[in-house]
Amino acid sequence: MKKDKRDDQSPDLTRRRFLTHSGTAVVGLGMLSSGLLSAKTWAAAAVGEHASATLMRMARDIYPHDTLEDKYYAAVLTPLAEKANGDAELKKLLSEGVKELDNRCDKLFARPYLELENEPDRVFVLRAMEDGAFFQRIKGDLMMGIYNNPELWPRFGYGGSAWEHGGYINRGYDKIDWL
Incomplete structure (x- = not known):
């Protein structure tokens, strides 16, 4: 029996597989835009799950x-990752940077940054690192x-740029009660 020439050239991607994969992509994009997926999920491929959660x-x-x-x-961390x-x-x-952050926390509090429940403790460690390239980049x-x-x-509470509208006069500046 002679084989049809088209049998050798059949594509790996059938119409059904294309629709399945494109549907999955649409659902994934919808989840990202709705906030159901976090930076942890998307950054994990680049820096690992622990680092992703730490960055968040x-x-x-x-x-x-x-x-x-x-x-x-x-939305900020994902492009960075x-x-x-x-x-x-x-x-x-x-x-x-994440390793240094964890090391500092471990020395001071005997646990990694993610496990510090007290926000002032985390801020204390961040202030010690604020002049470094890692902190400044983030x-x-x-x-x-x-x-x-x-x-x-x-x-x-920011209304956007005002210069296109003639400045802040007559755009709420006169209603500020804290000046």
Whole structure:
């Protein structure tokens, strides 16, 4: 029996497999955008689960906004972790920074950073590291990622840039009661 030429060229990706995989991707993207997946989940591929969770806790300690969901911190940390996948120096900075943070906590409190329940203890350790490249990198990315996010401006009481509207006069400046 003679084989049909098309049998040798059949694609590995059938229509059914394509639909299955694309559906999974859509669900994953939806979960990320809704905040169901955290930075821990997405950064784990680059720096490991422990480092990912530590970076999330560190982010919340550096810029502690209790009313902000983790998804806003994850939106900053995820690109940083993804960049670390292709940048050996950044990956080393993040990995060694987390190790240093844990070592300092271990010396002072006999436990890693993630296990410190007392926020002032965590802040004490972070203040000791604040001049280092690791802390400055995380702090800088967070500052730009959180405070330059127009979606969050109303939550911080910032109405956005005023120069396009003639400045702050007649735009609420006269209603400030704390000046």
